[in-house]
Amino acid sequence: MRGLMQDVPLTVDRILDHAASWHRSREIVTRDLAGRITRSDYAAVHCLAKRISAALLRDGVGPGDRVATMGWNGDRHLASWYGAAGIGAVLHTLNPRLFGEQIAYIANHAGDRILLADPCRADQIAELLPQVPSIERVIFFCAAGDQPTTSYPALSFDAWLEGTDADTAWGGFDENEACGLCYTSGTTGNPKGVLYSHRSNYLHAMMTLQADALALSARDTVLLVVPMYHANAWGVVYSAPMVGAKLVLPGPRMDGQSIYDLIEAEGVTYSAAVPTVWQGLLQHLRDTGQRFSTLQRVTIGGSAVPESLVRGFAEYGVDVVQGWGMTETSPLATISSPTPEVLAMDADEQVRFKTKQGRLVAGLEFKLVDDAGTRLPHDGQTPGRLLIRGPTITSGYFGGEGGDILDEDGFFDTGDVATLDQYGYMQITDRAKDVVKSGGEWISSIEIENLATAHSAVHIAAVIGVAHPKWDERPILLCQLTPGASATREDLTAFLDGKIARWWMPDDVLFVDEIPLGATGKIDKKLIRQRLAGYVLPFREDAA
């Protein structure tokens, strides 16, 4: 028997409709590429988005067509998300900081038809266009007078919108229709596209608005530092308008001074960014002796939050909540807000939980399993492969890349190895491909690396597993020393002794001139493994 409730689809155009109706004059502040502040509001951005829809329709863009952007966070970029989605087109955020050939691969794979970009991308686009024949039109996010000179046909945003009006009808399609496209560049293989639906984005926004997650309200001023091309902008493009929060869009300047000035000038109460941005901001405060007047809380994600950051913000009266997720999970999946049990602990213990990746948001399910698929205990000790299921989790990649990616129960494998504790906190201990499997037990490469790096002579540490006849794999530690410092194998093992289980102790310590890093600054373990192809483990009678 069907319920007798209204059949209203969860499409994201309704979110901006809501903001424009009920939070009309709440500000949307943009710092543009030149550093100028421009002021808009939800009513004006709604109007702009409607005109973008009209321009797209005029250009022949229809449902399912991909509209790409290469833009910093700003009101025109924001309006484009809704302008495309409102008519059923798919907004595809290209990451302009990728290598040219990656961008070309992605744009081709996506079949982008329209490209909206910041004027500073004019040269990049000149190189891109010959490689991506599907792009029919380039529009720059600028006034007619600011349009860059290009060797290819292009329009300014204002010229493109000329003659459009704001009465384009939105919606009228199923909530499962595609809404947004965001590629994730794995460390192996080609980048893969995650194709969000209206439903997944709408539900994700609602999930993240809970008090234990972002807890945004109409009284918040939200500084969206996370670039809109990064992992669905953590959903803030949807969640902030949903509650009518004031939105501050900072453009490209992410240095401590620029971020601080914006926070103070606009009365920012909440912000979301990756750890490096926050480290720069804290350093700026320490250098200048300045303090926050309005900032209350920040969500940090993108990579693990160091304890120093939690403690640093606490000194300035700002609450840090760690969020964890992936492009494939919309992204927010866990959040480190405290349970009553954690809140009752002393301050140091609480920090330990704040540096975990956090508790699962309602609506999602975790599965922690060993290689055989057997469920593992949630004891905070036993690491396992982390799988996830829910309406905001991807079911497959765009174009069928990667094939059928869900397990028999419909779970997506995050590729992470993690523990889950009795309070529900998840902590990532390794990437599944980097974990060292010794005698059927798992050793966290990341944990040993973090400990080794604490040694004063060690600049960078890397742990990889090498083949072992009895234990399958054993860990070895590679160290790149701080210039001028010295240390021996014995120094390092003595330093680690007592800090890790005995059977975790690396079987060897190698000192190398350089530990190779990938494009995103992460240790390139694939290359290390190649370089160590001929390595043979020293004989250890008591190994493991």
Add this chain to the structure above:
Amino acid sequence: MRGLMQDVPLTVDRILDHAASWHRSREIVTRDLAGRITRSDYAAVHCLAKRISAALLRDGVGPGDRVATMGWNGDRHLASWYGAAGIGAVLHTLNPRLFGEQIAYIANHAGDRILLADPCRADQIAELLPQVPSIERVIFFCAAGDQPTTSYPALSFDAWLEGTDADTAWGGFDENEACGLCYTSGTTGNPKGVLYSHRSNYLHAMMTLQADALALSARDTVLLVVPMYHANAWGVVYSAPMVGAKLVLPGPRMDGQSIYDLIEAEGVTYSAAVPTVWQGLLQHLRDTGQRFSTLQRVTIGGSAVPESLVRGFAEYGVDVVQGWGMTETSPLATISSPTPEVLAMDADEQVRFKTKQGRLVAGLEFKLVDDAGTRLPHDGQTPGRLLIRGPTITSGYFGGEGGDILDEDGFFDTGDVATLDQYGYMQITDRAKDVVKSGGEWISSIEIENLATAHSAVHIAAVIGVAHPKWDERPILLCQLTPGASATREDLTAFLDGKIARWWMPDDVLFVDEIPLGATGKIDKKLIRQRLAGYVLPFREDAA
């Protein structure tokens, strides 16, 4: 083009699954009918709910079948909601305080097959059963030893669950399937059933969890004073488990002392109830000089929140947020949490906004129209008929009662007349059937009544519209004086003069011995109109 996100239906069984997985040992505290405190937790209630599912299946209950309850708030009642919904049955909360013939009408109309009830309902049920042949089985929420003696076959809860285990599979059906049934007794016609779907209840819980609405978190202890048979329990049966809040279920005792004791004993941080309960609680505090140790905020709904209640709670450091809704709206539709503009006003101005019904929750749409269906301005002045649309709003009543109830745009008519102001606050000024329509303009009967009641001699005031040859209708004021007090027509009109627009001034003031009240304590205007059938307006040259 479909998005590539997982197809996970929004069914409410997942909510209790989540709580049992991630908030296992968070307490659910019940004060039973005898006043005893019993302690359970989400894991145990989940287990109980699964066993209820098994017992229902054993009794032949299947998808769409109605399972009725007549119960106060307690853990067994809570588990029954999920036990029925988990297997696709429909949980139907009967209001045990209605007249016997109303309950019989409703149970018959619903076709209830199973009745779960508090032991104190044994005699009521003896009268009910002969009138409701569809009821196959009666179970009392009690242990085997506490089962009341009855002339009809019945089981204790414990006996009914004997031999069941907790491994019944839940879910596996469409999110649009029916989940709950709640009747609303209009002032005219028979009670009508609102049939919630899994989707509507799930979305409603998410909507109400936002920071501007109930803002519940895992750190909250929620006292659910609102009876579970009242308007879908304001969704708290779903929203509290969704975030893992501790739940306190108070049974039947609603007096100030009992509620206060429970708040203090259990560390309640949040509660939801109708104004009369809160008035009793405040009075208790004043009488005893006690204060709250943990209570932070309360949501008040069910009828308009008097200013005295907002100010009263403020004295005790508790924030009051008014919620508005109807059984037909799941129920929460507006909430009076402040916008930044309101928060910037002085304290008295803020109170004025707290006594409005509040701002629309995202996901819903309002339409404010005149009788011709023309949209009216949101100026805080112009009253109009209030219509509402959204995925948590009813599309029709159970069994087709009332016919096709949506307008051409799919909006539901609330039957209320309201204003909407520039900040988005809705304020109900009248029931549509009670508004006085004078010369095409609307006069709020409620507003004049509230003003007249402020006169020291007036005990109860009622305003109704009577036919007028020129203005269609004109208001007249009926007053029931305070025993021993006296007042004249001139006293009352002088008292109102300057407080209302000149054309709102009642054309006549009648003093009556008794203003008739209905079963729920509201003024029975239908009866007043009948009694005044022969009334003729006095001639007034300057009327309106």
